[in-house]
Amino acid sequence: MGRSKLSQIFASVLVNAVYAMQNYPVTFISTLLSPLSILIVITFVSHGTLIGVGVVGALIMTMVSSGTGLQGDLSHLKNDFKLQDMVVSSPTKEATYIFGMAISEIIYSLPAIIVLTILAAIYVHPGVLQALVIVLIMGAMFAFSTVLGFLLSTFTSDVIQSWAFSGIVSLILTTIPPVYYPISYIPVPYQYLAYLSPTTYGAEIAQSAMGYISISQLNLAVDWAVLVAVIAVLFLIAYKKARWRDP
Amino acid sequence: MEGLVCKSIYKTYDGRVRALGNISFSLPDKGIFAMIGRNGAGKTTLVRILSTELIPTKGSATIKGLDVVKDPSAVREIVAIVPQEARAIPWLTPKQTIISYLLYRGMGYSEASKRAEESLKKLGIQKSSNKLNRLLSGGTKRKVLVATVLASEAKVIFLDEPTTGLDPISRNDLWKLLKDLKDDYLIFLTTHYLEEAEKLADKIGVIEKGRLIAMGTMEELRSKVEHQYSIRILGDSNPIKTRKGVTVKGIDGTYQILTSESDAFEIARELIKKKIKFSTNPVSLEDIFYYLVRKPIDEDSGVEEGGWR
Ligand SMILES: Nc1ncnc2c1ncn2[C@@H]1O[C@H](COP(=O)(O)OP(=O)(O)OP(=O)(O)O)[C@@H](O)[C@H]1O
Numbered sequence: 431m432g433r434s435k436l437s438q439i440f441a442s443v444l445v446n447a448v449y450a451m452q453n454y455p456v457t458f459i460s461t462l463l464s465p466l467s468i469l470i471v472i473t474f475v476s477h478g479t480l481i482g483v484g485v486v487g488a489l490i491m492t493m494v495s496s497g498t499g500l501q502g503d504l505s506h507l508k509n510d511f512k513l514q515d516m517v518v519s520s521p522t523k524e525a526t527y528i529f530g531m532a533i534s535e536i537i538y539s540l541p542a543i544i545v546l547t548i549l550a551a552i553y554v555h556p557g558v559l560q561a562l563v564i565v566l567i568m569g570a571m572f573a574f575s576t577v578l579g580f581l582l583s584t585f586t587s588d589v590i591q592s593w594a595f596s597g598i599v600s601l602i603l604t605t606i607p608p609v610y611y612p613i614s615y616i617p618v619p620y621q622y623l624a625y626l627s628p629t630t631y632g633a634e635i636a637q638s639a640m641g642y643i644s645i646s647q648l649n650l651a652v653d654w655a656v657l658v659a660v661i662a663v664l665f666l667i668a669y670k671k672a673r674w675r676d677p
Numbered sequence: 678m679e680g681l682v683c684k685s686i687y688k689t690y691d692g693r694v695r696a697l698g699n700i701s702f703s704l705p706d707k708g709i710f711a712m713i714g715r716n717g718a719g720k721t722t723l724v725r726i727l728s729t730e731l732i733p734t735k736g737s738a739t740i741k742g743l744d745v746v747k748d749p750s751a752v753r754e755i756v757a758i759v760p761q762e763a764r765a766i767p768w769l770t771p772k773q774t775i776i777s778y779l780l781y782r783g784m785g786y787s788e789a790s791k792r793a794e795e796s797l798k799k800l801g802i803q804k805s806s807n808k809l810n811r812l813l814s815g816g817t818k819r820k821v822l823v824a825t826v827l828a829s830e831a832k833v834i835f836l837d838e839p840t841t842g843l844d845p846i847s848r849n850d851l852w853k854l855l856k857d858l859k860d861d862y863l864i865f866l867t868t869h870y871l872e873e874a875e876k877l878a879d880k881i882g883v884i885e886k887g888r889l890i891a892m893g894t895m896e897e898l899r900s901k902v903e904h905q906y907s908i909r910i911l912g913d914s915n916p917i918k919t920r921k922g923v924t925v926k927g928i929d930g931t932y933q934i935l936t937s938e939s940d941a942f943e944i945a946r947e948l949i950k951k952k953i954k955f956s957t958n959p960v961s962l963e964d965i966f967y968y969l970v971r972k973p974i975d976e977d978s979g980v981e982e983g984g985w986r
C-alpha cells in the first residue's frame with residue numbers, strides 16, 4: 431500500500447490545530463490576542479516609541495512560544511491520551527510526527543502571525559532585505575524552540591513534570607531576553623544574563639537589521655554563529671537522545 | 678503460517694523491576710488470542726513489546742516473520758494497537774479521531790473519511806460520529822478507539838483490555854464483531870473478563886508474575902487441571918463429604934467440588950436426594966485460572982537462572 435508522508439504530517443496538523451480550532455473557536459480568539467497583550471503594555475509604557483521593536487519582538491516571540499506549545503502538546507498527547515503510543519506502532523516515523531506537530535503549532539499561531547504582519551506593515555514597514563532577515567530569524571527561533579520543546583517532552587512522563595520544565599524554559603527564553611525592547615535598556619550585569627538565552631541573539635539581529643540598535647559587524651556575526659551553533663547542537667542531541675520507543 | 682512467535686522475551690524496567698521472564702509461544706496468523714492475568718502480571722508490557730513501543734531486555738518476537746526488535750518499521754506496517762490507557766482526544770469527534778489515525782497510517786483523506794464512517798457504523802456508534810468525544814459516555818469513547826484501529830488496513834490488532842467499561846450488551850456486540858473478523862485478522866487481546874477469553878478466544882494464555890504459566894485452547898487448559906467438572910453448591914455450607922474429587926471453598930465463601938464427569942453425576946444424584954441446590958458445569962476458565970495462579974510458581978515447569986521473583 432502506498433503511504434503518503436503528506437497525509438502523516440497533515441494528521442498532526444488536523445489533530446493539534448485545525449480540529450482544535452474548528453471545534454473550539456475560542457482558541458482562535460485566544461491565540462489571536464495572545465501576542466497583543468504585552469505589545470500594548472510596551473507601547474503604552476514607551477509612549478509609542480517602541481511599537482516597531484515590539485511588533486518585531488512579538489513576531490519572534492510567537493515563534494518561540496511554538497516550541498513551548500509543542501512541548502506541552504507532545505507531552506499531553508503522549509501521556510494523557512497515548513496518541514504517541516498509537517503513532518509509534520503505526521507507519522508514521524518519528525521525524526514525520528514531530529515535524530507535523532511543529533507545523534501544527536505554526537498553523538495554530540497563524541491568526542497571531544497574520545495580525546502581527548499587518549501591524550508590521552503599518553508600524554515597521556521593512557524593506558525586502560529587512561523582511562527577509564526577520565523571516566529568517568523567525569525560522570531560526572522556530573527551529574530552536576521546537577527542537578528544545580520536543581527534547582523536553584521526551585523526558586517528561588506526566589503533566590506536572592511537563593509544566594515544571596516549561597516554566598523554567600519560558601523564564602529563560604521569554605522573560606529575561608530583551609525581545610520587545612533594545613538590550614541597552616537592561617542594566618549591565620543583567621545583560622550578561624540575557625545573553626544566556628538564544629532568543630537574545632535572535633532579537634539583536636532583527637533589531638539591528640531594522641536599525642533600532644547599532645552593533646558591529648563582528649557582533650552580528652557572533653550572534654548568527656551562536657544561533658546556528660545552538661540549533662545544530664540541539665538537533666544533534668535530539669537525534670541522539672530523544673526517545674521514540676521506550677527503553 | 679506462523680503469525681506471531683515470541684522467542685524468550687525478558688523485560689526488566691530500569692534494571693530493577695522484573696516484568697517479564699522467558700515468554701515464549703507462537704500463534705497462527707489468524708484468529709483471536711486472549712491473554713489473562715492479574716494486575717501487574719505483565720500483559721501490557723508484553724503487548725507494548727509486540728507492538729514495537731517498548732524494547733525488550735532480552736529475546737525477541739516476530740510477527741508474520743518480521744522481527745519486532747530488529748525491524749520495527751516493517752512490523753508497524755501491519756500492526757495497530759489500542760493501548761490500555763488510550764483515551765479518545767476530547768476536542769475531536771469520533772470521525773475526526775479515526776480520520777487522523779488513518780492519515781497517520783499514510784492513507785489519503787477521502788479514503789480515510791469513507792473508512793471512518795464504515796467503521797463507526799460497524800461499532801454501532803454512527804449516531805455519535807460528529808459529537809465531540811468529550812461528550813460521549815465512557816464506553817462509547819472506548820468503542821471509538823476500537824473503531825479507529827479496525828478502520829485501518831492493519832491485520833494484526835492488539836487490544837489491551839478493549840471491553841473494560843463496556844456494558845454487557847455492548848461487550849457482547851463487540852465480541853460478535855471480533856468473532857466476525859477472526860478469519861481475516863490476528864487479534865491479540867488482554868482482558869480481566871475470563872468469560873470473554875473463554876467465549877471469544879481460539880487460544881488463551883495465562884500470565885502470572887511475568888511468566889506464561891499456561892497456554893492453549895480452552896480444552897488444553899482444562900486438561901491442565903486434574904478435574905474436568907465443577908459442582909457449585911448454592912448456599913454457604915458444605916453438606917456432603919466426598920472423596921471423589923476435591924472440595925474447595927471459593928473466595929465468595931461458597932463450596933465447589935471439582936471432580937470427573939462420571940463422579941459429578943453421582944455426586945449430583947446424592948445432592949438431589951438431599952434436596953440441596955447446586956449447579957454443575959465443565960470447569961470454566963475462572964476455575965482454571967484460580968487453580969493455576971494459586972499454585973506456587975516454583976512447582977511450575979520452567980526454572981529460570983537465579984530464580985524468578
Ligand atoms: N514504565 C514502567 N516502569 C517501571 N515499571 C513498570 C512500568 N510499566 C509497568 N511496570 C511494572 O511491570 C509490571 C507489569 O506491569 P504491566 O502493566 O505489564 O501489568 P498488566 O498485566 O498489564 O497489569 P494490569 O492488569 O493492571 O493492566 C508491574 O510490576 C508494573 O509495576
Ligand SMILES: [Mg+2]
Pocket residue numbers: 720721722761837
Ligand atoms: Mg495492563
